Amino acid sequence: MTNDTAPQSKPRPAIARHRAALGGTARVPGDKSISHRALMLGALAVGTTRAEGLLEGEDVLATAAALRRMGVGITRTTDDDGNGVWQIDGVGVGGLHAPDDVLDLGNSGTAARLLCGLLAGHDFTAILTGDDSLRARPMGRVIAPLTEMGVQTSSRDGGRMPLSVTGTADLLPIEYVLPVPSAQVKSAVLLAGLHAPGKTTVVETMATRDHTERMLAHMGAALEITETDDGRRITITGQPELNPAEIHVPADPSSAAFPAVAAAIVPGSNVYLPAVGMNPARIGLFDTLVEMGADITRDNPRETGGEPVADLRIRAGSLKSVIVPASRAPSMIDEYPVLAAAAACAEGTTVFEGVGELRVKESDRLAAVEAGLAACGVAVWTEEDRMVIQGCDGPPPGGGEIAANLDHRIAMSFLVLGLATENPVTIDDVRTVETSFPGFIETMCGLGADMAANSTEQTA
């Protein structure tokens, strides 16, 4: 992280090169989206929520730290196998305390936007900030509905952080049609609605991940969901008591995407990924890989804590290009950079349609993917909100030096590409990989990948 409040560390370069087929089993860390929500909804429950499998990456730890600063007791113990078990002592809906310092959310857009929703129903002021990447991201998309509900905010430079949020105990329930398909905005409004008297409704014309709805329902919130001609209407009746829950967090499909694509593009690979979340609103990447000809099987489909899960086996094969329709974007919004690695190895021209949202992620991902693929000798161009990638029908040249721009998924995607290219791929800085996939390089090496990073050096 490069923000002033965190210890400064030096950029950590990394390299990946093709060596041999990947094989074996990899345990992918817990789902980032579900982990944030387990902490936040656990914080609002009356009683103690227990979460197993929680992602212990920097993004989720930032949420835990912010909640602790507002009076929530959060502790971590370990089970007999040494895995983390998190206990969240909820303070009840509307029961947070004013934080005595700025809330630093590091690299995490989900932490920042969902916390705005949580803060909306609290009669105090909190100031939110983050690292260089997060402070450049738009917050106007959550400020707009929360302002309608009566929240006062003040922000830098047209809706960027630092952002001060002053909530109110007299929130107005609203009906809000999402102008962008964003689960973060939907969740912020629903979390605010939980604190408002009466019914708050969010309408989404394109379905986005529904972990907030699933967990709210699991914890006893009054939620109605109807599919209409105008889209999906989600209505929450505010000011109930939430029940504490036992939450088993599945492996993150967005993290499983990296070993999955690596297995699909490195010839001869055969990789097994147990207990991966299979929420239909999250698995667009796997559907797309199968459409490209990848050999993926889903074994033992089951449910844990209201979320579908399966064990995935991925075997390498030859891939064909694909046109990914805009309608699929919400179900794989974080997976385009790693899909670009697969497209670079495929036969034919792949097109990603309707991917303008990628410009406002942890970095401008369209620009980063375009620059990175070009540096690896792959023909690629963007046309407004479309990206076109000319596949190499086999190993791309590689050899690129990639700027990760504080973006964990750009760093991991190009490391994956480097496992299949003729020449090694280097990344200037992989520090942010710790936000979502702690131990990524070790996990990939465990599958036989030739990947390495410089050791971490603290400068202050």
Ligand code: S3P
């Ligand atoms: C997330 C929603 C998505 C996704 C992000 C996590 C969530 O963002 O990109 O990594 O947990 O709700 P948007 O809501 O901006 O699409």
